[in-house]
Amino acid sequence: MRRMFLRRAGLALLLMLAATALTFALVTAAPGNVAALIAERAAGPGADGEMIARIADELGLNDPLPVRYVRWLGDTFTGDFGVSLRTGKPISEEFAERIPVTATLLAGGGMLALFYSLGLGLWGATSNGRFADRILHGIALIGASTPNFFVAALLVIVFAVGLGWIPSFGLYGWTSWILPCVTIALFPGSVLARVVRVNLQEAMARPFATTGFAKGMNRGEVLVREALPNIAIPYITTFGAQFTLMIIGAIVVERLFGLNGIGAFFIEAIRFRDFVGMQAVLTLFVVFFVSVNLFVDLVAMLVDPRLRRARRA
């Protein structure tokens, strides 16, 4: 199993390199003359050709692309992501301020999605086909179909505007996290609830479930003790995928609720053509996604006895 995991880890590293190289090529070379952009920001519309050339020279923008990529990669490894074209601050400083915000969102949203999906999915499976099942099915379907910005809007209308319980904008204590976390948890939680439901039903139709009944278990026991372990692998895999997708929810809610996280920084970078900032955020995302996927692979391997066995062999 260790060999299998090391192979995966090696592939993940290659994937990170390839993906950052591709984004680097796209983001720094394709849009146009970055030096002109910087000069324009520094000196206004009157930036002359000489200034542009000097900036390009200073930043090494005249070097061939592979050279620039390797240089960028070296800088990035030492924690130097460059200076934001928008704020003029080192991006590493921006990250230090903003990563905790986004990480809190993802952690809170991930936990909520976990509880919500297991609760809804199990409840749905215990009431197989009955009225409650249909209701839960409907909830999960709507949850997996409602745009998260609309969810956020509805939550604001009800809880912030209507009931006035929690702030709808900015960060004022821990209650400010409730609406954003609920918003981003709804979509992945609903998708996962459907995964739980469908896979549990499938497991309940397999012969080992009948064996469970023959052992004298009732339906609930068979569901939890025989069927549930068998959905662990699809659940973990989907959870990993949905957890990474939650970054989109984070981008949306950071903007909506005025939270200064990575997502907000990314959108600002795009809108203000901060190509250095964009590249830095995309690198962060690539590392995040690839590592989460790798971690999920590892957990799935540890959970599956058929794969775990390889360790002893």
Add this chain to the structure above:
Amino acid sequence: MSEPVYAVEDLVIDLYTPSVSVRAVDRVSFAINAGETLAVVGESGSGKTVMTLGPLGLMPEGVTIDLRGSARAAGKDLVKMSPKKLSSLRGGQFGVIFQDPMSALNPMLKIGPQLAEQARRFAGLSPAAARAAAVSLLARTGIPDPEDRYDRYPHELSGGMLQRAMIALALAARPRVLIADEPTTALDATVQAQILALLRQIQNEDGIAVALITHDIGAVSVLADRVIVLYAGRIAEEGSAIDVLTSPVHPYTRGLLASVPDFRSDTASGTREIPGLPPDQTRVLPGCRFADRCPQAEASCRTKRPVLTCVGGNEVPHRAACPIVIRDEGLADND
């Protein structure tokens, strides 16, 4: 004779799924006594599994089942029992061995702890005693190095070993009836014989009642005391294994035995097939269900349902549901 451990009377079972509705069992009665092996023989789809497992509520997900008649075990009628009570009866009273141990054992669960849990729940053992009981049960079912196998997952064992583990699991709760649903079908020929020998050994040692569901006449001749031949949800013939196997009466039983290679000396030269296909069980037409395939069928066979009639037997009555053969061969036995 003491009261049978499992007695079914006038049982009718209808199965409904979204695609089909079937009269799977049509007015069947049988009983199993402690210490005896009853073989239920029939083609696939004849209702032999539904007849034995249906009253226990062991039907695949998605199948709705309607029961009529009675099925008595431990002084209770399973047909009238709530699903909750039924589930506790299943573990303690009945142990079940399924056809394919690879799919019938949960791939995510270790073998041993499942046995230990059964011993704890139904025999009331302490955790340590339950573990010891599980290990000794694994040893008893012929699994080598049971201490090691205790912590193994199903995919780490061969098919034959898995079926032994399945038998151990069925016995762990110390049931009074062991239902073996085609226990050897999915196994290699050499392993089949070993499993049958194991079942016989357990039967001899424990005096447990065994219901063997099979289409393997060889297995019947090895294990069974009594035989029920089921055709399209109805009993065609029943009696002691010797009577049914050596002097079959019902044309279906005769055809079935004749289709087994080298079983009866008079057909040693070759095997014969029963022509035609089993009837469409989604519709139950009047008369004998075998009439369409029967070489001796007469017009009356299609209008009158044949009743089981005694044709001999000593302690165990030998009965067949074919008035034509009984009339033609003068077999009616009214004592």
Add this chain to the structure above:
Amino acid sequence: MRFARLPWLVLTPALIFVFVGVFAPLLMTHDPAVQDYTAILQGPSTAHWLGTDYLGRDLWSRIVGGARTSLVAMAFVLVAALVIGVVIGSVAGYVGGLVETVLISLIDIALALPSLVIALALMGVFSGENFDWLSDYWKMVLALTLAWWANYARMSRAVVVAELQQPYIEAARVMGASHLWIFTRHILPHVLGLVVVYASADAGALVLAIATLSFLGLGVAPPTPEWGQMLVDGMSYIEEYPNLVIIPGLALTAVVVSFNLLGEAFALQKVPRALRGRLLGRKRAERKAEDQARVSVEGQA
């Protein structure tokens, strides 16, 4: 594919969406872009069926126009991504070797980030001066297409590889069929069969992506009506006029639910389901009637 379990009624929003999108010009009562400062933030009336927004634009006409915007963009992206995906996936699967390795790496890179993040990044790239010749609308379509093809490519390749192992392909080859013949006659139908079905269920995700981009201010630019953008505009007035948020939000949700149900119908095909309710009652009644008919023939049993 069976659709026995598809609740056809729930597909209505998707059908309405397509209908409204196609016939939008006929259904609009006002020009959705025209501002009327004499009629700002009005409630529903005979003049403005759903009321007006903060610029006095007719909400009904903007909803209808938004349907058209989404539908057209979605159709472009879906078709383009499908074609790119099927071509790349088929070439990878059929040609094999180094070509396959390179293309698979490309697919893997494209799948390393969520499609919407890629689309966002591409919108950033397209904001550069080299892309000034593209309008915002087409930037969005292009970005989404380039973000969306990889899934279809991976799926196509898997189908091609699986089909190539079928014995009948070998048989066709032995009989002297050309590669083009084998591919178009035997393999492509399988690829399209699966990918088109998947893509139709994927339409909901695409409608959502378009709205999200516009919501973030990176998709369809004003004054073109678009639901996500209407929603974000309405957020400023959410306390007094929640309708400005709720109406486009509901339209969007209904359409996405409808498309997702289509996907669900595929996913649930293999789950066993018991017969219940009226249908079960009917089957039981049939069974009983048959019993009675038989007893009348057999006499007293």
